[in-house]
Amino acid sequence: MNQLQNQVSPYLLQHKDNPVHWLPWGNEALDLAIRLDKPIILSIGYAACHWCHVMEHESFENQQVADLMNEHFVCIKVDREERPDIDHIYMDALHQMGVSGGWPLNVFLMPDQKPFYGGTYFPKSNWLQLLNSIQSAFQNHKDELQQSADGFAANLEDKSIGLYPVELNELTPIIPEVLAKISKYLDPIFGGIQKAPKFPLPSLTLFIESFPEKLDTNFDVYIHSERQLEKMAQGGIYDQVGGGFSRYSVDSEWFCPHFEKMLYDNAQLVYVYSKAFQRTSNPLFEEVVNSTIHFLNRELRDSSGLYFASLDADSEGIEGQFYVWEFEELNSIIPYEKHAPFYQAFQIKRNGNWEENKNILFKNHSVLNVVYEKELQTLATVRAKRIRPQTDTKLLLAWNAMLGSGLVQASKGLNNHKFLENAIALEESMIGFWDIKNNLLLHQISYSNQPIYAFLDDYGSYGLFLIHLYNETAKVIYLEKLRKIVNGVYQNHDQMNYLFSFQSNLNAALISNKYEITDSVIPASNSMLCELFFWSGILLNDVTYTLRAKDMLAAVLEQAAANPLYHANWLRVYSEWMENPQALVKYNPSNYAKNELPQLRVTWVPIVDQSHAFLLCIGDRCLSPCESIDELLNQYNSI
Incomplete structure (x- = not known):
């Protein structure tokens, strides 16, 4: 029988009434497959996933399909956000099979957990045919399947990662060459990568946004970032009524979103737009930051002060139903005759600008939404009466920490102290992620059977959040927590x-150990950790962390330079700390408050036990100490 009813994952609970005899991942299900000598169907998805819902409705709610699955397979459901370690392994296996990834991820395993076939969404007829074929193959050609599975499992080990380190001190500048490669893939009209579907890829945009001015003079790089951020803010991927971004656009123009809203996307985009506003003073960017934070606080903030994982793409069983409008409905609440400029600004058509006579609100030029504040507020009031998309109420450490960093950057970029207060309150709420009894960090606060301990991205994201908070507040408590984070990485993760x-070695072992280095929609956990170590070397006054960061860069840099689109966070860290090192000023906060410091293009780093007033550093090279602001300004101007 189905055994998902006692799970805490909203995704697993969505499947608790399926006639499929789903089991959660764990010893019971894995031992059962061995005891019964049956292949495993491992089905991985997440609560906001549209195609996961479609396959559930078509196949997993169907008794005929369920009978076939129950008779011949052990069926395991996994929430990819609850167990990203499992998802990493079997998504990698799917790629090895020559299949494009996505969710739902459906992989067939031998009883020993080794994969031999897989795919993503299957229509019911295809799924039934596949089930019969797999069952027959397992019964009649089991040895061949096992041999195939052994081969896939062997190739899942990341044995060659970082085997060709470069000598950082002997490198000629590579960032200009990297930029030339990236530019070939950038959309000159709508920004982002020239492809559909189109994902925001915040790491790539932040890499471009973080270039020093001297590179922009030669390569005109900032225009790429500004174009993308403006077009996204105008597009349907951005919720013009309620704020916040959807996960991606199905087209190349940011027009039609895949309507699910994820915390990790919005957290990173708050950071990127704040950084861009700090440089450009573009009021559209400021509006987006304010509106997105307001959306997050209104729609995803839990009573604990932490933030939920996502909003579903579907409502009333229809993708995007909550967000789109028919012309007649709009005309009845905002008459066209009196509000024609609004209809024109947001591209609203009588027969719809999307499918089934529906309109997605998007703008064809960079007008501020505040110009149409009354109309948009009217729509927000009406929309609030609709059936709302479901919320995935998981509380995940990494995603909350990413938002925390975004809030700190918003406070700096928009000069709004309320955002810093929001970030401080968020960090205080993170006490729930600590297993106090064992002094260990958790991936999520609630769990069904046993704790799920923090993964590497949890450590990296949380550590960077603590660094951002410390640099703004000079509160030593954040350094004390940072030291725990760094120690936890070394103690609980293989090297x-x-x-x-x-994976954490505190969690049960899986069939392979993954070393994540590819920056995608979220930075690779190791690239986050690399930046964390550079900062830890300075803030914790320990050069071994700096050396470890350089070793990590050296291990990955050749691969990153060859494929820069998906190593953008690595390349940003390399640029900021090695090739184009950022200017840092260590200052004693007992001598000067943050608001007393001069406006310079530097990162101010409070060092509470520093004997002198200021120490100007370029990367890891520091100049002679200064005892006054005038001395510091003279030194700064000299470089």
Whole structure:
């Protein structure tokens, strides 16, 4: 029988009434497969996933399909956000099979957990045919399947990662060459990568946004960032009524979103737009930051002060139903005759600008939404009466920490202290992620059977959040927590070629250990950790962390330069700390408050036990100490 009813994952609970005899991942399900000598169907998804819902409705709610699955397979459901370690392994296996990834991820395993076939969404007829074929193959050609599974499992080990380190001190500048490669893939009209579907890829945009001015003079790089951020803010991927971004656009123009809203996307985009506003003073960017934070606080903030994982793409069983409008409905509440400029600004058509006579609100030029504040507020009031998309109420450490960093950057970029207060309150709420009894960090606060301990991205994201908070507040408590984070990484994660395993060795072992290095919609956990170590070397006054950061960069840099689109966070860290090192000023906060410091293009770093007033550093090279602001200004101007 179905055994998901006692799970805490909203995704697993969505499947608790399926006639499929789903089991959660764990010893019971894995031992059962061995005891019964049955193949495993491992089905991985997440609560906000549209195609996960479609396959559930078509196949997993169907008795005929369920009978076939129950008779011949052990069926396991996994929430990819609850167990990203499992998802990493079997998504990698799917790629090895030559299949494009996505969710739902459906993989067939031998009883020993080794994969031999897989795919994503299957229509019911295809799924039934596949089930019969797999069952027959397992019964009649089991040895061949096992041989195939053994081969896939062997190739899942990240044995060659970082085997070709470069000598950082002997490198000629590579960032201009990297930029030339990236530019070939950028959309000159709508920004982002020239492809559909189109994802925001915040790491790539932040890499471009973080270039020093001297590179922009030669390569005109900032225009790429500004174009993308403006077009996204105008597009349907941005919720013009309620704020916040959807996960991606199905087209190349940011027009039609895949309507699910994820915390990690919005957290990172708050950071990127704040950084861009700090440089450009573009009021559209400021509006987006304010509106997105308001959306997050209104729609995803839990009573604990932490933030939920996502909002579903569907409502009333229809993708995007909550967000789109028919012309007649709009005309009845905002008459066209009196509000024609609004209709024109947001591209609203009588027969719809999307499918089934529906309109997605998007703008064809960079007008501020505040110009149409009354109309948008009217729509927000009406929309609030609709059936709302479901909320995935998981509380995940990494995603909350990403938002915390975004809030700190918003406070700096928009000069709004309320955002810093929001970030401080968020960090205080993170006490729930600590297993106090064992002094260990958790991936999520609630769990069904046993704790799920923090993965590498949890450590990286939380550590960077603490660094951002410390640099703004000079509160030593954040350094004390940072030291715990760094120690936890070394104690709880395996190491290979200077990199760290994604999985924690506190959780049950899986069939392979993954070392995440690819920056995608979220930065790779190791690239976050690399930046964390650079900062830890300065803030914790320990050069071994700095050396470890350099070793990590050296291990990955050749691969990153060859494929820069998906190593953008690595390249930003390399640029900021090595090739184009950022200017840092260590200052004693007992001598000067943050608001007393001069406006310079530097990162101010409070060092509470520093004997002198200021120490100007370029990367890891520091100049002679200064005892006054005038001395510091003279030194700064000299470089």
